[in-house]
Amino acid sequence: MKKCLVILFIFKSFLVFSQSQFLIDGFVVGASDKSSAELISFDYGELTVVKSNISKGKVLIDLNDKIADGIYKIKINYVGENSNLYQVFHFYLIVDKAEKQFKFEFDPTKNLFPNVLVSNINKNWYDFLKLENFRIATIDYVKNAMDSKNSSLLSPPKSFDDILNKEIKELRDLRLNYLSSNYNKWSTLFVKNTFNQLYFDKVSKDDYWKNFDISNTDLMNTPVFHDLIQNYILLYYKNVDESGYKQGFDEVIRVFDSNLAIKEWVIKYVVTGVTYLNNKELLSYFSNKYKYKVF
Numbered sequence: 001m002k003k004c005l006v007i008l009f010i011f012k013s014f015l016v017f018s019q020s021q022f023l024i025d026g027f028v029v030g031a032s033d034k035s036s037a038e039l040i041s042f043d044y045g046e047l048t049v050v051k052s053n054i055s056k057g058k059v060l061i062d063l064n065d066k067i068a069d070g071i072y073k074i075k076i077n078y079v080g081e082n083s084n085l086y087q088v089f090h091f092y093l094i095v096d097k098a099e100k101q102f103k104f105e106f107d108p109t110k111n112l113f114p115n116v117l118v119s120n121i122n123k124n125w126y127d128f129l130k131l132e133n134f135r136i137a138t139i140d141y142v143k144n145a146m147d148s149k150n151s152s153l154l155s156p157p158k159s160f161d162d163i164l165n166k167e168i169k170e171l172r173d174l175r176l177n178y179l180s181s182n183y184n185k186w187s188t189l190f191v192k193n194t195f196n197q198l199y200f201d202k203v204s205k206d207d208y209w210k211n212f213d214i215s216n217t218d219l220m221n222t223p224v225f226h227d228l229i230q231n232y233i234l235l236y237y238k239n240v241d242e243s244g245y246k247q248g249f250d251e252v253i254r255v256f257d258s259n260l261a262i263k264e265w266v267i268k269y270v271v272t273g274v275t276y277l278n279n280k281e282l283l284s285y286f287s288n289k290y291k292y293k294v295f
Contacts, residue, residue, distance in 0.1 A: 022067075022095055022102070024074070026059035026114070029107035032081045037061065039093075040073035042221050044265070044272040048075075069096050071186050071222040078108060092223065094186045096121050125187040128178045135171040139198060142167060171198055189216070193224045195231045205236045209255050220265045229269065242281055249274075249286065267292055 028035065035054040039061060040046050049072070052061050076089040089108045103118035113130055116123040146160045175191060182188050193212045197203055200211065212228060219225050229252055237248035249270045256263040267290045274282045286292075 021097055022063040022100060024059065024061040024063070024093070025101060025103040025118070026074075027057050027105045028054055028059060028076055028078065029057065029105065030080050030109065031057050031076070032079045034079040034084075036077045038075040038077070039063070039067075040075050040090075041067065042071070042073075042223050042226060044268045046073070063095070067095060069186070070094075070218075071190060071224070073223065074114075076106065076108070092190075094119075094121050094125060094184065096184065096186060121184045121187065124183050125190075128174070128187075128191065131174060132171070135167065135174060136196070136198065139164065139167045139171065168198055175199060185218075186222075189213070189219060190222070190224060193219060193228065195228055203235070208232055208235070214255060215259050215262065217259070217261055220262060225262075225266070225269070229266070242279070245282060246285055253290070 024037075024039065026037070028037070031054050033053070033055055036051055037054055037059045038051045039049045041049050049067055050061055050063070052059060054076075072093045072095055073090050074093050078087045078089055079085070080087075087108070089106070089112070091106070091112070091114050093102055095102075099119055099121055101118050102116070102122055104114040104116050104122075106114045113126055113133075116126050142160065142164045146164070179188060179192055195211075203211075209228075209232075213219060232252060233245075233248050237244050240248065253263065253266055253270060256266050267286075271283070271286045271290065271292050274286055277283075
């Protein structure tokens with residue numbers, strides 16, 4: 001009888017494990033039990049897939065068969081142990097069922113990135129993102145030193161330009177080396193299609209979209225298209241009136257004419273976004289022109 005119970009326990013444990021498709025297991029430093037964590041998916045907007053309370057700093061989310069592989073966001077609704085101040089932090093997560101677990105530690109007082117403990121895919125990605133962030137911060141520091149009239153250097157050397165160019169080259173080489181490794185489908189897509197002016201010598205309005213995989217349907221339900229569209233509008237249609245927004249978003253939609261599935265997604269994204277602006281004129285224009293309404 002005792003032997004049967006042991007076998008039954010082992011079988012039940014195996015069954016639970018086999019049904020667990022992906023486990024998020026994290027610890028948020030300093031988070032009180034008033035805090036919570038959400039897994040966010042990307043559609044025309046951002047949708048909460050699952051929400052879990054944080055208990056003694058612990059985040060535990062078992063996804064089972066709820067989601068497909070892709071790029072998601074973990075949102076931390078943070079209330080500190082010694083404060084009632086509410087803050088929101090977030091970071092991205094690659095779900096790839098080649099792996100079964102994402103284990104992390106996150107300290108919002110020290111870093112905007114998580115420390116990935118389990119998940120080679122996410123650790124490899126975040127190692128790149130941390131180094132990229134360091135390189136960009138170094139470039140910004142050099143630029144500020146060059147622009148500052150009150151530089152701590154008595155005589156700023158001409159070599160500042162050389163230093164800046166060297167840092168930009170190293171940043172670009174870092175990105176190219178990561179892309180050439182093609183370590184993971186989702187991280188490669190993210191890195192290749194993330195906009196940063198430092199990666200390009202010139203970024204004109206006409207050439208902007210040529211740098212990205214705008215015909216790749218895998219990017220529809222990721223933060224990538226969200227960010228590319230928002231950056232385009234901010235770069236070339238900042239501080240415009242209603243007619244300017246109409247022109248800008250019409251141009252964005254035309255960019256995707258060659259792929260009907262992505263174009264329909266972009267139309268829904270634009271109309272959904274305009275809805276949040278609470279501008280009836282813009283909403284009426286896009287809803288009527290593209291025959292799509294948000295209910």
